[in-house]
Amino acid sequence: MDERLTVYDDKMRKTFEYLETDFSTIRAGRANPHVLDRIKVDYYGTPTPLQQVGNVTVPEPRMIQIAPWEKSLIKEIEKAILSSDVGLTPSNDGAVIRLVFPELTEEHRKSLAKDIRKKAEDAKVAVRNVRRDGNDAFKKLEKEDVSKDVIDELQDSLQKLTDQYIKKIDEAMEAKSKEIMTV
Numbered sequence: 001m002d003e004r005l006t007v008y009d010d011k012m013r014k015t016f017e018y019l020e021t022d023f024s025t026i027r028a029g030r031a032n033p034h035v036l037d038r039i040k041v042d043y044y045g046t047p048t049p050l051q052q053v054g055n056v057t058v059p060e061p062r063m064i065q066i067a068p069w070e071k072s073l074i075k076e077i078e079k080a081i082l083s084s085d086v087g088l089t090p091s092n093d094g095a096v097i098r099l100v101f102p103e104l105t106e107e108h109r110k111s112l113a114k115d116i117r118k119k120a121e122d123a124k125v126a127v128r129n130v131r132r133d134g135n136d137a138f139k140k141l142e143k144e145d146v147s148k149d150v151i152d153e154l155q156d157s158l159q160k161l162t163d164q165y166i167k168k169i170d171e172a173m174e175a176k177s178k179e180i181m182t183v
Contacts, residue, residue: 008134019123066097120173131162
């Protein structure tokens with residue numbers, strides 16, 4: 001791959017990776033520890049990722065269990081979960097915290113699927129913006145005595161790269177929508 005294309009490939013790849021990370025935080029009615037990835041717990045005055053203050057496990061398909069390393073953190077972990085956008089209410093028995101995932105209603109599944117489509121569309125727009133930036137940069141190469149054939153070849157390669165990432169985004173969207181809509 002031409003080194004002039006590598007910059008744009010990196011930007012498109014990062015956009016796709018961000019989308020995948022975003023999709024992994026959407027809960028689908030099954031327990032997925034990644035829904036807790038963005039939650040930070042106040043650990044002695046320092047915001048610390050939840051996974052670093054306790055053991056996060058999935059003992060049942062619809063339950064996440066958090067066993068804090070220190071019992072004194074239970075209240076802080078509960079507070080962090082309640083103040084997050086996860087939409088789950090923690091319960092504790094003094095030693096572990098449990099998060100039970102309720103069945104998703106059909107209406108909520110459709111709402112999540114719509115949200116997934118919007119996130120995918122935003123990612124496609126970001127990829128197309130990278131393509132536009134690349135095409136603008138390649139057009140400026142004409143002033144640097146680069147032949148029209150080389151510029152056309154770069155633009156064609158950039159378009160193929162864009163098509164690949166758009167296809168990946170569509171596939172990820174379909175897979176996540178299918179996961180959400182599966183009862």
